[in-house]
Amino acid sequence: MTGNKIFITNGEHNLAENIIHPVLARIEGDPPGTTGISIFLVPKFLVNPDSTLGARNDIVCTGVEEKHGIHGSATCSMTLGAKGECLGYLLGEERKGMKIMFYMMNDARLNTGLQGLAYASAAYLEALNYSRERIQGRDLADFADRGAKSVPIIKHPDVRRNLLRMKAYVSGMRSFFYYAALCGEELGLGNKGEALNEAFFSLLTPIVKEYMAVMGYEVCNQAIQVFGGAGYTRDYPVEQYARDCRITPIYEGTSGIQAMDFLARKIGAEKGAAFAKLISEISQTTARAKEIKTLAPLAEKLDTAVSRLTDITQIIGKKALSPEFKTAFAHSLPFLHVTGDVIMAWMLLWRGVVSSEKLAKGCHPKDQSFYNGQIRTAEFFIQTELYATLGKMDAVAQGCPAAIEMEDDAFGGL
Numbered sequence: 001m002t003g004n005k006i007f008i009t010n011g012e013h014n015l016a017e018n019i020i021h022p023v024l025a026r027i028e029g030d031p032p033g034t035t036g037i038s039i040f041l042v043p044k045f046l047v048n049p050d051s052t053l054g055a056r057n058d059i060v061c062t063g064v065e066e067k068h069g070i071h072g073s074a075t076c077s078m079t080l081g082a083k084g085e086c087l088g089y090l091l092g093e094e095r096k097g098m099k100i101m102f103y104m105m106n107d108a109r110l111n112t113g114l115q116g117l118a119y120a121s122a123a124y125l126e127a128l129n130y131s132r133e134r135i136q137g138r139d140l141a142d143f144a145d146r147g148a149k150s151v152p153i154i155k156h157p158d159v160r161r162n163l164l165r166m167k168a169y170v171s172g173m174r175s176f177f178y179y180a181a182l183c184g185e186e187l188g189l190g191n192k193g194e195a196l197n198e199a200f201f202s203l204l205t206p207i208v209k210e211y212m213a214v215m216g217y218e219v220c221n222q223a224i225q226v227f228g229g230a231g232y233t234r235d236y237p238v239e240q241y242a243r244d245c246r247i248t249p250i251y252e253g254t255s256g257i258q259a260m261d262f263l264a265r266k267i268g269a270e271k272g273a274a275f276a277k278l279i280s281e282i283s284q285t286t287a288r289a290k291e292i293k294t295l296a297p298l299a300e301k302l303d304t305a306v307s308r309l310t311d312i313t314q315i316i317g318k319k320a321l322s323p324e325f326k327t328a329f330a331h332s333l334p335f336l337h338v339t340g341d342v343i344m345a346w347m348l349l350w351r352g353v354v355s356s357e358k359l360a361k362g363c364h365p366k367d368q369s370f371y372n373g374q375i376r377t378a379e380f381f382i383q384t385e386l387y388a389t390l391g392k393m394d395a396v397a398q399g400c401p402a403a404i405e406m407e408d409d410a411f412g413g414l
């Protein structure tokens with residue numbers, strides 16, 4: 001094997017006795033492009049037939065990146081075969097490297113979405129605790145009373161809105177991840193081979209990866225805001241969560257790559273049946289919600305958003321196959337994001353339905369505020385965030401071509 005690769009996570013460390021690198025490479029003479037790529041296993045130490053460690057292989061770390069965050073993870077530049085002695089072992093068949101790599105990559109994409117959720121969840125809980133402890137400013141109701149005591153910042157309307165917005169995304173993403181993971185588990189448990197279920201799971205993958213990465217970062221960013229100046233210091237962990245989370249929309253395929261995959265491959269999969277399954281799954285929840293008086297108006301609003309999502313999917317899908325395909329791809333990321341927003345509304349409404357049913361049955365008093373919180377969170381998301389989503393959907397439908405039609409030189413000159 002010969003070559004260099006930068007940005008290798010944990011490319012070198014001494015936490016394990018050996019490191020095995022899966023490496024994409026082309027066998028001499030194989031065709032150019034991705035169809036000619038194979039995958040090899042390249043160990044740091046060669047392994048003897050009796051499983052003991054043998055000689056050091058000719059793969060070395062030539063540098064470690066200085067990064068914005070994730071300082072606990074060594075991101076290495078690796079050089080293979082500098083001495084012409086790097087051994088790699090073919091994994092699977094020749095020229096099937098991309099397919100094999102994507103098996104791992106799809107899993108990694110789900111886990112990257114999960115990272116976004118994990119940072120967001122931790123950042124939210126930190127911000128919530130801080131907002132209960134930090135005393136600053138009078139209650140708005142006491143604005144005229146100069147003698148009134150200062151209150152914890154959780155009493156201030158803007159802080160409450162910020163916290164509830166964070167809670168909405170964290171809760172929605174948590175449920176969405178479990179849902180997607182369950183779809184993946186079911187594939188592994190026997191439904192494998194059912195083309196529609198596979199296509200459905202694959203449709204969810206770029207949304208989990210991209211949406212949860214970007215919204216995870218957004219929640220971390222909002223957590224800094226709740227902390228005020230303290231959030232910008234290293235005295236509290238939220239600035240680290242934000243820096244650490246910033247990588248998630250970049251590695252394992254950037255936002256732009258996820259959006260291209262979503263528009264070009266996923267929404268049309270199985271002749272659109274995978275996307276139709278998503279819409280039908282959502283409508284099962286809205287149907288249940290319509291049976292509950294307090295949730296019925298939320299279900300109606302979600303129905304409106306779902307129907308608009310179906311419209312814009314057709315509009316952008318058609319455009320992607322027309323001579324204006326570049327304009328369609330310029331809107332592919334907002335399109336993925338509005339789909340994610342609709343999924344958030346769905347998940348939160350689903351939580352609301354379950355909570356309403358629990359409350360109606362008479363739950364333990366200590367659980368009441370938890371269930372009420374779920375209903376309020378759904379109400380908040382659907383009655384505030386989803387309005388912005390509808391506006392963004394209009395923009396996707398409009399499909400403004402400016403980004404594509406503007407001459408390259410015109411990007412300069414501010």
Ligand SMILES: Cc1cc2nc3c(=O)[nH]c(=O)nc-3n(C[C@H](O)[C@H](O)[C@H](O)COP(=O)(O)OP(=O)(O)OC[C@H]3O[C@@H](n4cnc5c(N)ncnc54)[C@H](O)[C@@H]3O)c2cc1C
Nearest residue numbers: 007008009010067075247250251252253254255256257260
């Ligand atoms: C901390 C860290 C750890 C990493 N770990 C690993 C690892 O362990 N193994 C590994 O193999 N890689 C790893 N990477 C590499 C990572 O996957 C890439 O950085 C990432 O996929 C983006 O590729 P790039 O850096 O070459 O950016 P580029 O491809 O140069 O992208 C730059 C911009 O152009 C856009 N763009 C590029 N091509 C297209 C296109 N065709 N269409 C539309 N938009 C496009 C991108 O979306 C992006 O916005 C790591 C990177 C980092 C920063």
